[in-house]
Amino acid sequence: MKSRNAVAWRAVASLLAGLAGRMAHAHAGLPETSNIAIRRGHPQDFFVGTTFGAVISRDSGQTWRWVCPDAMGYGGWRPEAYLWRETGDILAATGSALLHSPDEGCSWRTHPFFKSTWVTGLAAHPTDDRVFYAVTGRPGIANGVYRSEDGGETWAATPLLREGLELNAVRVSPVDPRRLYASGVANSQLVLLRSDDAGLTWQEFPHALPELLRPYALTVVAVDPAAVDVVWTRVSAQGYTHLLRSEDGGRTLTQVSVLDDTFINMDLSADGATAWVGTLNYFFRGPSTGPLEKRPLPTGNACVLRDGETLYGCGSTWLHDWALARSTDQGSTWQHIFGLYEIQGTQLCPRGTPVRDLCPARWPQLAEQLGAPLYPDGGVEEPPPPPDAGAPDAGTPDAGTADAGTPDAGGPPEEPPPAPKASGCGATAGTSVPLLLLLLSSLLPWRRGARRPHQ
Template identity: 45%
Template sequence: MKLLTSLCRGWVLATLVLRAAPAFAHAGYPDTTSVTLRRDHPEDLFVGATFGAVISRDSGKTWHWVCAEAMAYGGWRPETFLWQPEGTLLAATGADLTRSSDGGCTWQVHPYFKSRGLWPMGLASPASNPARLWVSTGRSGSPNGLFRSDDGGETFTPTSLQSNTPNALDNSIFTAVKVAPSEPRRLYVSASTPTGLHLYRSDDEGGTWEDIPQPFPDYQSEYSRAYDLFVLRVADTDPDRLWARISWQGWTYVMESRDGGHTFQSVLHPENQTRDGIDEYLIGMEVSPDAKTLWAATPTRLFRVREGDPAATLMPLPDGNACVERQGDVLYVCGATRVHDWALATTTDEGQTYTPLFNLPDLKAPACPAGTPVHDICRSRWPQFAAQPDIGADPTLPPEGPLPDGGTPDAGSSEDAGTLTEPPVPQPSTGPCGCSSPGGLLPVAGLFLLTPFSRRSRRNPET
């Protein structure tokens, strides 16, 4: 029975790999990549993934798929999501700002940045005023800058921080923007300019800016210098304490400032980030409410840095995939289903033990009404889902119409998605494990993924 269960899970993951390949051929394993909780509604969770996203509206009891093809961002996977209290989902993809006002069922590209040829990279909004949004852009050779919205993202206006101003030379790329939680008027924007790396600081919500050059003299050589400055976090209670990342000679460094960005010191060293001789880069970080503990995620592992400790601690789990997000005293951590039986888990003891919250084989069909891109495009792109009835759909959404038949949708993007009318697909047969059995040989991707599953049963997910 255990072998059958492993085979079923392997087949589910193989299906994800095959279905995700057209949009993300570079994605590799089907993995979770980010966690976003709806503000003031912790029961609503949105998890980015290499195969699109998954969404839960019941504190993680059930999870539904949102395919990448319906999310209006093409081959650019968002790294920054924001879920506002009134329900709007936003994503800065690095190419567009996309929005959904119906719980992730319909996504649209914001015309303001699209019409100007700008690429939104950073996205921030103060918890005390969710209607205010800050977006930084970073398309090389474009008039980049920081943009402000006071109506929840319906309209935007440029701030005084623009690439054609004296404080930000042409060709500047504004990589990220952060708001100090304890002082919403304090903004930090990181940038790469022709004169080097810069951090811009405002104490009056973008009215005026202090330009703070960041030469990072310890990270220079005759042939190279630090690059890719990204401001990552500002402490909950201290607006002068912040963290950023830089890269140099292939390494990623986590830097900390305690004087409002004027000086930085490294707190996570590159020797901590090697895995089997391969260098890994930082993909995200979190800090505790008192700012005395830092967690940093690479694509495969999670590190913890405690104030006063001489070196970072490599956490035993996750292994094979990682991301980290904090809400209060709870950490949400991405993991690898293929290795330790969960793709998302929570921990309240700094990663010593985990409570699984989501496992990829438990993923359900999209919970969106017929006529929305996520329903009409996504349900037909996964054979197991195309044959499922619409049970378990989000009860807050309108009733769905007739289920479209499975097949390849005519819609190539969310703009032209409509109700599908393809010929019917035969109902898959059910194997002894309850999975849908393929009508032919198991795909090569499935065989590849089965190998770690057959070995995984001996692992203890909390050791």
């Protein structure tokens, strides 16, 4: 298995060399996983963001189905993370719109409250499933922190709302949910902001970082699960990612590690003593005070999520077979959960929902690219109806989709942000991706219809 992966990847690398200058790095724009969400209170339910939409499992990872990006309607900006409520609602900030699915991923809409701005970050209360915080960062207008107390249905601005402020992330302390951290730029200065009262008042800490040459994108990435004043940020400078830690609630920052790669995300052990960091090509582990050690796996497309004592990680199917794995020994060894070639068709949704109406026609082409079964169950299934449910009313528009005839009915923001730069998994010159995928399809025939036992 490994040898065939290696041969395939060497062939792709050779093709990349021939296309130098026309393509970005990062796995040649191949389909990849990118983030992991577990439904609150339902550890058997996974929602995994990908470079080609998302995949969902409702049976602890035994079967996986696809949610196509067309049905989600997020355009060129993919969410960096999804939040899955116990009620079944899924929310995500894209850097442009705020996405909301009220029915476990079958229908999607962009929230009309934020239609004139860009939602750049989203965070959930650690215990109250109704409370969310969002930050905005559209240049030229007032930006700030917003709070929802009804699961993301309605939003209200906190007192932190002004022009000259562009925010990129928000985090809530697991120790004390009244403690909030936000980050971004205020009047051209890198800033970390802190609230001790759930957003009613804020302290602002500028960070010039004189030891770095032209630092940018200071972003809060984690809050210690055991110490309310310990917060983690990252900043970019000269092509490197600098991981910084504060032990005084954001007033001062101390460098923990310098990563020669693009940061994806990080997580911490329950006691805050161990840190795991995923980057575009590597996976790191070490004491929370540093240094961090590069681990042998995953060897590409790494992301991380800790759930209790279990660690989940994204990986590259094209490099080591699995796209998602779990570890019960803090990342020393990994157990395969699924590879992209194991996706079993589209998400099972009722007729009349965007996923059911749009995704099945798109699946055969993606299945060919991934070496996945077309429809192993014989076709596009319908989910079982709820007890005593009548037939759906074909004349009633879906509550989770925008009415195309109504202006501003949850559509994308006016004047959306420019398309992301060619970086991260999946960034390539547009005409090169099909060629690479066709090459992989021919090089990896062993994947077609292949199934492997779950460990």
